[in-house]
Amino acid sequence: MLECPVELAPLSGEAGESAGAINVPRAGTVVIAIDSTRPLACWLDEWPVLDEPLWWRRYERRLRALLVLPLSAGRHRLRVRYGPRPLWPERLDRDCPSRQRAALRAALLARPDRIALTAEVQPAAPALAAALRITPAQCWLDGVLWQQVWLRPLPWPTPDPSIDDDHPCRRPLPCLRLRSALPPHAARDISDDDDRRAGIQRLLLPVADAAQPLPAARAEDACEERLEPELVVVRTLAATLELGWSRLPETAAPPPAPSEPVRLSVPVHEARGRWAPVREPRTLSWPASAEELLARVPRPVAPPQQAHLLAVHDHAWRMLLGLRRAPAAGSGLPNDYLATSHEGFGEALFVWDSCFTALCTAWGWRALPAAATLDCLYSRQMDGGYLPRETDTRDGLPVAYEPDFSPNPPLLAWAEWQLARLSGDSGRWARVLPALVALHRWLARHRRLPDGTYWTTGLASGLDNSPAVGDGYPCLTAQQAQAAGIIAEMWQALGREAEAALWRAEHAAIAAAMNRCLWSEQAQFYCVSQLSAGGHSPHKTVTGFWPLLTGAVPPERVAALERWLCDPAAFWRHHPVPSLAADSPDYDPQGGYWRGGTWAPTTAAVAWGFARAGRFALARRIALRHLAVVAEVYRATGALWETWAPDSSQPGTWARRDYSWSALPATALLYELVIGIEPDAVQRRLVWHHPQPGWGLQRIPLGEATIDLLCYGPGHYAVVCDQAFTCVIDDGRIRHERCFPPGRWEWRSDSACH
DSSP: OEEEOEEEOOOOSSSEEEEEEEEESSSEEEEEEEEESSOEEEEETTEEEEEEOOOTTBTTOOEEEEEEEEEOSEEEEEEEEEOOOOOOOHHHHHHSOOTTHHHHHHHHHHSOOOEEEEEEEETTSOOOOEEEEEEEEEEEETTEEEEEEEEEEOSOOOOOOOSSOOOGGGSOEEEEEEEESSTTOBOEEOOOHHHHHTTOEEEEEEEEESSSOOOOSSOTTOOOOOSSOOOOEEEEEEEEEEEEEEEOOTTSOOOOOOOOOEEEEEEEEOOSOTTOSOOSOOOOOOOSSHHHHHTTSOEEEOOGGGTTHHHHHHHHHHHHHHTEEOOOTTSOOOSOEEOSBSSSOTTEEEHHHHHHHHHHHGGGTTTSOTTHHHHHHHTTOOTTSOOOSEEETTTTEEBOSSSSOOOOOOOHHHHHHHHHHHHOOTHHHHHHHHHHHHHHHHHHHHHBOTTSOBOOOHHHHTOTTOSOOSSSOHHHHHHHHHHHHHHHHHHHHTTOHHHHHHHHHHHHHHHHHHHHHSEETTTTEEOOEETTTTEEOSOOBGGGGGGGGGTOOOHHHHHHHHHHHHOTTTTOOSSSOBSBOTTSTTOOTTOTTTTTOBOHHHHHHHHHHHHHTTOHHHHHHHHHHHHHHHHHHHHHHSSOBSOBOSSSSSBOTTOOBSBGGGGTTTTHHIIIIISOEEEEGGGTEEEEESOOTTOEEEEEEETTEEEEEEEEETTEEEEEESSOEEEEEEOSSOEEEEEEOSEEEEEEOOTTOO
């Protein structure tokens, strides 16, 4: 191999052209390696050899490609047309501000902005012409890690004219074959019809296996050196490109004798999902129809005046099943998953959307694979513990919208806890704890402030355009405390007392910082801190209630939060709980997305938070009112919406139809707060809070047991079960406990029973 000196004029401006040349010392096949911060189109001696865009939503913000070209000796003219350097649109700085956005933009712009070209000639290699784009997309298959390469054969050279046959279907058809130095060597073609229409082959190249694993891109306890979560190159792999024949009819002349292949050096990006419980593709069992699903999930029983809510319940389950999607081949996602929405976000997987959806589907764990989407998320976790907010399911890559990493709320531990509380499979905790711990520690290293609270941004927190901005945020701080408490309980259940004690201490430390720094005495509310001003944001947002889920809010503050919730001038609007208090000057009665919109996940978090704080009657009131308005809008529109208007019964601003987490009020909240069922399959135990006459729930999937409960009237209940379990009736005054063997039972509780 001989080096080919490359000349290219420097970049000038947002977009333009640069001229130069490649000097080839000897005829042969030239391999040009390209590493560019700009999208490129290239011509060599007026021969178009490359045309690659660079999507601004790719965190890599760079193009890596290889050109393989047969060239004669001498000087070859090079012309490059380049586009603008990909950065986020300025509207994001306006709509979704961040405490470090200006510094991040300045640091990115300070990076070298260049088109780096290096070339070498291989005189003995065959005359091949192709462009290869190296992508970070990877997947595991048969114990091997494969990385996607896009191969675009170039329309030259053509074979010599032949006299052997003149029918196109009987002539040999040449093709290019890419091979790795790593077994099983040959690249796999996963091209679909869209790829072929675009003139590319989408190939999987083997890059690692158990014997030759990829090194970790960063240690779990190391601080980030990246400005954004781009996937970094951790290895260079030897590969070859050679000429093959995909059609050799008997009448055809033999193909040319094989020659030495073109040798390539392929950059390999970091692996994903190092702690994932599942990495290889698998096929899961899903219901064949909505009717089959509805026949297997819990069935609510409602008094006649509330029977109309059952139509919303059934629609919610149908909607969830209709969101089932298959990931693209080679994406690295291990199985089918539940998408975010029927309308928009069709190829995006979000963390907190998926976690809240899992809180619904956990109740249907027997009928559908409730952990499937969670397993897709774990497979996307990066070395060091970071989990991207959004994943493109077409290739499994993280998608940039807001920069500064934008980690979504860390709710995976909560989702896993609820799943085990229904399925009884606490053994899964051992498989997911390494990923949960790594995520928690990444957030502690990179989002914890010196005062012990946590900072986030609008898109990272999920509250895209909320006006409450500053430094420490009640939502992420409380979510980290909540996660630490759940992780402690998981370690305790697994018999790991030392680890459980460490995580209990972590929970206590975060909760103490939350109570010390984020409570505004003036507002009597948990507010975003504004350290430079020495106070708090004047805006009260729905996430100010999130600390209730930590179990660490003092009683007098619970009472203050309850007053704000029940105040019609603040949060108790026509459709509670709005995302922004109505007394804010930025409040929008139509919703304005996160400037007043009522959202299922945050309303559910408020209701569950008050239930944990001992205000179950209030939690039920929130859930029932929320469900009533959702049902009213459903009857008018036939859909469950992404968000709703707070001051009327209609969809909110920019709302999408049939959004995954909007199944919450009609499933999980209905079962747990309106009917009052608290499952604990790990202990074969169920608590029924504040049973109300006429309400009940059939087909409760408590581990191996299936249970029906119905309240006839005060202190009078029907119980049907096929496995023994313990039932606790909490009527708001006293708890009545009884162990039920399999059978049908009528239970009249007595205040003396315990």
